[in-house]
Amino acid sequence: MYAWESSCNAMQMQMTNLKLHALGLKQIARICQVLTSLMVCGWVVCCAIAAWIGDLEGQRSQKTSSDVLREDAMRAFAWIGVACTLLGLPLQFLGLCVAAGRALSVGWHDSDIRHAACLLYVNSTLQLLGPILSMRATIVFTNATVKIVDWQNPQQTSGTMLLTLDMTLQVLNVLLLSGLIGPQQWQNPMAAFQKLATLQGFGLTSTKRIAFSGRVNETARDCIVSFPGKYSEEWDQAVSVAKTQEAISLACVFLTDRASGLGVHCENPDSPGECWCRAIYGSLPASTYISVVDMRPEMQDSQAPIDLEFKLADALAMGQCLVRRKAHHGEFEWRRKLADAEEDARARCAANRGRAPWGCRWFEDWRRNVHKAVELQQTLHVFYFEDRKGQGKMKWQELPSEKAKARVRRRSGLGASQTAEVAYLDKE
Numbered sequence: 001m002y003a004w005e006s007s008c009n010a011m012q013m014q015m016t017n018l019k020l021h022a023l024g025l026k027q028i029a030r031i032c033q034v035l036t037s038l039m040v041c042g043w044v045v046c047c048a049i050a051a052w053i054g055d056l057e058g059q060r061s062q063k064t065s066s067d068v069l070r071e072d073a074m075r076a077f078a079w080i081g082v083a084c085t086l087l088g089l090p091l092q093f094l095g096l097c098v099a100a101g102r103a104l105s106v107g108w109h110d111s112d113i114r115h116a117a118c119l120l121y122v123n124s125t126l127q128l129l130g131p132i133l134s135m136r137a138t139i140v141f142t143n144a145t146v147k148i149v150d151w152q153n154p155q156q157t158s159g160t161m162l163l164t165l166d167m168t169l170q171v172l173n174v175l176l177l178s179g180l181i182g183p184q185q186w187q188n189p190m191a192a193f194q195k196l197a198t199l200q201g202f203g204l205t206s207t208k209r210i211a212f213s214g215r216v217n218e219t220a221r222d223c224i225v226s227f228p229g230k231y232s233e234e235w236d237q238a239v240s241v242a243k244t245q246e247a248i249s250l251a252c253v254f255l256t257d258r259a260s261g262l263g264v265h266c267e268n269p270d271s272p273g274e275c276w277c278r279a280i281y282g283s284l285p286a287s288t289y290i291s292v293v294d295m296r297p298e299m300q301d302s303q304a305p306i307d308l309e310f311k312l313a314d315a316l317a318m319g320q321c322l323v324r325r326k327a328h329h330g331e332f333e334w335r336r337k338l339a340d341a342e343e344d345a346r347a348r349c350a351a352n353r354g355r356a357p358w359g360c361r362w363f364e365d366w367r368r369n370v371h372k373a374v375e376l377q378q379t380l381h382v383f384y385f386e387d388r389k390g391q392g393k394m395k396w397q398e399l400p401s402e403k404a405k406a407r408v409r410r411r412s413g414l415g416a417s418q419t420a421e422v423a424y425l426d427k428e
Contacts, residue, residue, distance in 0.1 A: 009131050010040050013088060016127055020095045028095040035088035042081030049074040089128055096124035211260035214369040215242045216249040216376065223249035223373035225366075226382040226421045228414070249378055251369035253362045258317040261361035276360035280420045282400030283354035289345035291320045292338075296327050318357035321345050366421065382422055388413025396427040 013036045021029035053070055100120035216223065224242075227235060227250075235254075242250035255262040265275035277284075291311050315322040323341040325334055348357075373380065384390065392412025398404040399420055414422060 010036065012127065013039070013092065016092045016096065016123070019123075020092065020099070025095045025099060028091060032088050032092050032095070035084040035091070039081050039084035039088060042077045042079075042084060046074050046077040046081060049077065085131065089131060093124045093128050096120050096127065100124070210254075211256040212239055212250075212252075212254040213260070213365055214251050214253050216251065216369050216372045216378075217242070217246045218376060219246045220249040220376075220378055221247075223251055223370075223378040223380055224383065225251045225370050225373070225380045225425065226414070226418045227252050228383060228385055228418060229254075230385075230415065231383075249369075249373055249376075251366055251373055253365045253369070255359075255362050255365075257313060261365065262314070262317040262358060263319060264359045264361035265355060266359075266361050266364035275355065276363045277355040278400065279396070280360065280363060280399050281356050282402070284349070284356055286342065286346040286349040289320050289348045289352075289357055290341055291315045291322045293322065293324045295324050314358075318359070319348055319352070320357055321348060362417070363420065363424075367424065370425070380425065382418075382425070384413035392419060392422075393426065394419055394423050396423045399423055 013032070017029050017032045017036060020026075020032065049070055053074065097120075100117040224238060227238060229235065238250055238252075241248055258264070265277065268274050268276045268279055271278065291314065293308055293311055295308070311322065314320070321341045321344045323338060325337075329337065370380070384392075388411070390413065392408050392414040394404060394408055405419070408419070412419070
């Protein structure tokens with residue numbers, strides 16, 4: 001019974017740690033993780049010493065100095081377990097309440113978020129109530145002298161009922177923490193928790209962008225070397241065809257994170273010691289090192305949580321300063337926060353020598369794909385915006401000029417990256 005009670009409470013604390021981590025309260029989660037580990041170690045060692053002492057007591061009638069030391073050690077480890085439990089439980093309670101409060105302040109307009117936040121409050125209550133019931137039930141049950149359940153014995157009946165209630169609440173809390181149960185209107189109880197985690201800034205990534213480094217099929221006759229990114233559905237179809245069929249190649253590159261090359265720079269062989277950024281972009285302003293997310297409820301839509309996930313990932317990969325405007329930010333506070341971010345962005349830009357925060361690895365990978373397609377004598381194809389074929393071209397040496405870019409983009413048929421791609425193709 002004691003092992004069951006201890007295991008259940010330890011499991012609940014561990015699951016709560018994981019939930020706090022997923023909700024973005026990583027510092028609290030780390031502290032609670034340490035306390036939980038110390039608590040488990042303390043109780044396990046305490047129980048082991050107690051069992052050892054029990055075996056020795058049956059073998060001799062008098063205590064020795066070693067027995068006293070063992071008892072002192074048992075009490076010390078018991079106090080470690082108690083102290084870590086008393087510190088960890090209130091901290092987890094506060095963490096869950098903070099997460100629920102944040103969710104309600106930002107996502108109160110979303111019914112799923114409201115339900116998930118309410119369940120967090122339930123979790124926080126059960127997190128405290130469970131161990132209290134466990135200790136009370138254990139004390140009452142231990143003090144009962146009758147080993148067989150006697151329903152006429154009020155003390156044992158009370159202990160049995162407390163144990164039953166405690167185990168029921170433990171099972172309920174585990175199911176709620178794991179997201180296996182929720183309100184009936186949820187088709188998937190975890191969906192609301194995913195939304196809630198996203199609003200905290202740490203989404204569970206239900207929608208994921210897939211990196212693509214290009215694919216040049218050796219048997220293909222044609223190769224798409226430039227494609228406008230705004231046609232996302234058509235782009236997905238092109239990627240699918242290039243991956244599954246040998247009839248066409250796709251030289252275009254889409255980098256989504258640091259591992260795939262986002263934020264990475266590659267040397268320009270025509271300018272030793274410099275990357276491609278100078279030739280393509282010139283010197284970029286500090287504003288490119290700021291990413292602003294407006295999280296006020298009136299500015300949110302159904303796509304906002306996914307966009308926030310992407311911006312968080314991009315800012316991390318590119319070394320940008322991410323600024324989130326929340327509902328409680330007044331105009332003066334927001335301007336001050338934005339000014340601090342601009343100062344930070346200037347420092348980041350200077351440290352990176354004015355190069356593009358997204359890097360130029362994409363261009364180097366694209367260039368290699370194009371050269372491979374040319375070696376295979378494939379026909380190169382450039383896709384323009386609808387009804388704007390041939391518009392928006394620039395000379396390679398004009399790319400760093402903002403004035404030249406502004407002039408051609410008034411009615412361009414090419415995206416920003418495409419402009420550099422087509423200029424390079426014309427140069428070659």
